[in-house]
Amino acid sequence: MIGFAIFGAGFIGTVHATNIAAHPRAHLRYIYDVNRRAAEQLAQRLRSTVASSPEEIWSAADVDAVVIASSTNTHATLLSQAIQAGKAVYCEKPVDLEIERVKSVVQEARQSPRPIMIGFSRRFDRNHLAVHEAVQQGEIGKVEMVLLTSRAQEPPPLSYIQVSGGQFRDQTIHFFDLACWLTNEAPVEVYAAGAALVDPAIGDVGDVDTSMLILKMPSGALCHIDNSRRTTYGYDERIEVFGSRGMVQSRLKPLREISLYRDHQVISPGPYPSWFERLEPSFATALDAFIRVLEGQQVVYPTLLDGLRAQLIAEAALLSLRQNVPVKITYWQPA
Amino acid sequence: MIGFAIFGAGFIGTVHATNIAAHPRAHLRYIYDVNRRAAEQLAQRLRSTVASSPEEIWSAADVDAVVIASSTNTHATLLSQAIQAGKAVYCEKPVDLEIERVKSVVQEARQSPRPIMIGFSRRFDRNHLAVHEAVQQGEIGKVEMVLLTSRAQEPPPLSYIQVSGGQFRDQTIHFFDLACWLTNEAPVEVYAAGAALVDPAIGDVGDVDTSMLILKMPSGALCHIDNSRRTTYGYDERIEVFGSRGMVQSRLKPLREISLYRDHQVISPGPYPSWFERLEPSFATALDAFIRVLEGQQVVYPTLLDGLRAQLIAEAALLSLRQNVPVKITYWQPA
Amino acid sequence: MIGFAIFGAGFIGTVHATNIAAHPRAHLRYIYDVNRRAAEQLAQRLRSTVASSPEEIWSAADVDAVVIASSTNTHATLLSQAIQAGKAVYCEKPVDLEIERVKSVVQEARQSPRPIMIGFSRRFDRNHLAVHEAVQQGEIGKVEMVLLTSRAQEPPPLSYIQVSGGQFRDQTIHFFDLACWLTNEAPVEVYAAGAALVDPAIGDVGDVDTSMLILKMPSGALCHIDNSRRTTYGYDERIEVFGSRGMVQSRLKPLREISLYRDHQVISPGPYPSWFERLEPSFATALDAFIRVLEGQQVVYPTLLDGLRAQLIAEAALLSLRQNVPVKITYWQPA
């Protein structure tokens, strides 16, 4: 049994905490949240314990790993402390919006022998996983084109957009990671185009809500990503990988497998209404992968460096959008 | 070039005549119809010639084969004459509604060395053909269950139903033939249930418009057929064959391959609106098969005996419907 | 919070117990199994308590409802005791293989004011529920035909078949219930055909493994059911309801929504491999419905009489199979 503590009893924290509680080889020992009442309610429901301070968790001998699901501005500090305390970490992305701060944490993490996983949970969606496996096994030959679609059902509040850093930093970032994961490559260049077509107010705060990007991979493969902040038909996330021997798709997943035939039409339910309903199971799969890593299994998982890589692509994309030129991407390695 | 004459310049006659005219290895030499004006119009359009009498066709040296697409009550006589004249024949089904009359023609045909093909054109639908090929090649192993769906868009006129002999004799008969063709077997027994749910007037003339049947094959395989005279969503014809190694389906064929995603729904066009639009290409494929038979190729095609077989099943089904018991089917072979 | 006890710590008992433990408004107070070790292991995992005897449960003031998931031959007795003790009951089907015994329990249950639900969990599958809702809301008009497909991935052990009463009593029975639930009718007559095509040994013990049935509804609607004990492509359960205004289908549910395009083919994953993987979520939905019934909500649920009804159809189907005639079905009402 692996002893866990969790930072953050909000929406995502509750998801992780519930998954830990339900996992047959994990034990949720502590919950910490600056909102103590939220921590208490969650602890009561899951029969866990509230930690009175982060220090209580760092010094707890029965805590092997922590999940960081608190607000973004606390991630870097908690990561540093976890590294110091020798705890394994599952950290929601991003580590920090400041790239230099992320680099500093990545540098620190070099010292830690414990696994640190970044929460790119889409990698653990069963459909995407099956696509990844097909690609890795050579089912489609050499990858030549990747097409990624990311369309959220409705825009987040403006306040969120201002804090998150905008569409590329909070939405597209998952797909930057998927592009690298699927191709085993990191793009050398990105071109981005976009506009605020859904809501002019999003444009007023300096962001776009509708965008398309082209990434160039070192192998010559090309990657397209399209993003929207709003659909009328539900959450739309799709992957297509085209290669020298074939193509594989992670298609839209319908909410129900029913069809109504009437009046010369076939009417079927659309996809899952929101990203969370669509991707909820991937959080449990991601946690399970993390636990298997801790148990010593050979599992490839998203690392801090993968998180930084996606952020560097996002920054380059933003620059491209603003300057309307393709932008070369420079990566960074810890010393 | 194979010289053709056609009897019947009505709807189906026109379809066949047009296909003959367009076939690179066929020549439509004569058209005959008791309605001379109809024959003339068709002849003009297709640059063919009107025959003044059937005899002109029987004695024409440049007529190798005839298509019989005139009214049902003329089929048997024309077939006899064609056999006497040594012409190959493509005859629309049925030969005659009187079983004894059909047997008599089958007996006569024993004398003829020329191919006689009965118009079970569904066997030549490309999707159904591909299912047939998969089954024959053992892709699904030993056949255990066959499911056939036959739902017309709207009921024919009552006058037609009274002449045609009813649902089993004019609609289900194609599927009795498909069941035999797909399984390489003829059913030993049939059970039929049905009612006039679409239009009570159909019940008043002694027929049903909604029915289900179970056929038992000698191998133990079972076959289901469901029939309706009316849908609101277009013409619905499907085949499913289930066997020891798998299942193969000829699915609904949509009118257009487009999808509209809106308001949490996916809306797509239904199937082809009517049987003719759905099956139109199969008439050309059937004609081409007939021509290849005449050219000496090894092509399996529906024979007069196959037509009689389907009729005998229909008669047994009708008896079963009326007596509400399963009915054994006795087949007949020419001497 | 509703206090639960469960009888049976086997496969299905474990499923129910886990669902109770995870339900936010239920509390699993006791587990009983004649195999005490099994009960203990389950109790430890779910932090529940082992009951030393059924009586302990019947007299427990904190037990409001029981789930009966023990072996079939114990159902009737436990039901009687639960009725005496005033407990609500969720009982796995069947109540008993002896029809007279079932009637006797139904009669007793007339005395009980507490809800008794029979475990027809397919009614709670989300896709089937959506089909049911469409039909009830008149989306397809008046029901004219129902087509139900039930194909298990592999035959159960012969020993199970001998105890369960065979294909109609253990497999088709769920679909007899679905037919009634979907149409709001009970069939007046059934015709059944079948054979042991999958495994002759199944025939040797007097059962069939491949079968087709036609049910006649009082309204004139017809219902087809086909059953197989084996597929090579996974668990195949489908519903199609055809009516005067349209058709609605609960389609095959694919294991993954991915497609591989290669070598002129599209290859996609088949359906869920087994009935349990396909229907697992319906057990939780069924439990939730039961809890909502206990909370006083208006929820239509499968009753003891529904269970008896399905069994009476199964008995008539068996008679039909043996005598090869359609058999009228007589229902029974408690005094």
Next chain:
Amino acid sequence: MIGFAIFGAGFIGTVHATNIAAHPRAHLRYIYDVNRRAAEQLAQRLRSTVASSPEEIWSAADVDAVVIASSTNTHATLLSQAIQAGKAVYCEKPVDLEIERVKSVVQEARQSPRPIMIGFSRRFDRNHLAVHEAVQQGEIGKVEMVLLTSRAQEPPPLSYIQVSGGQFRDQTIHFFDLACWLTNEAPVEVYAAGAALVDPAIGDVGDVDTSMLILKMPSGALCHIDNSRRTTYGYDERIEVFGSRGMVQSRLKPLREISLYRDHQVISPGPYPSWFERLEPSFATALDAFIRVLEGQQVVYPTLLDGLRAQLIAEAALLSLRQNVPVKITYWQPA
């Protein structure tokens, strides 16, 4: 009846000629080809007449319209002559590879009162037409993103690529036109990325075989196009239009609507093997539209200016590819 003459008895010329011959309101009076034998064979098959010179056609009173399907380098001259002769024209694209030459013909055509249609036959594919209609009728609201996929089954010969001007000029050009047609806009800017991944020899002659483009529309809408010269699964052409109220797709069209379920897989036929098999019916639909234009119906059709527009986009795309910057597109109007 509209009298037609055709220039070119090659592959596409034969397609057009056959469609004219089959059209009930058209008459194919003359065929001209520098290869007289080809013209004679086609004329014999279609019962038409060989013209001994273009002049014979220009002066023929019974020729109302001509189809130009000869080699590209003859298009501009024939167009000029047709304009002089007062004939209506259906001209295969492009008018000429030299933009200035095209402009000059467009300028001349200003004088002609007769319709001149450019052969963007994809606009007449039934699926694409239905998508176009949905968009024009506002079914998806305001267009925000267009995604176009164009993947040919195999690369043309190197010799063709050298003559045609490369991927953007011979393949993508159809999709530049579709983008404009679907959005009722012409892009203001294009960014193109590409490489020779399929065959290095294509790179050696200065072209790419794998490419992605982003077009910016005046409204802010974005358009993605991806191109490949090779698939292993057949011809892949798809359209997706995403708007403020929904999304509509012209999906892959499968060769057959059959599915084989076996070994936990569903195997279905891929799309049509090549562009011609997929798009063949659109040539007849395009011809029919042209004839309806000649008959005075209000039909929107692709004009010489539309052809020039697509070429100007292609030139800008090529510049973008070479310079790796987005390139603004300047259009041209005749005086």
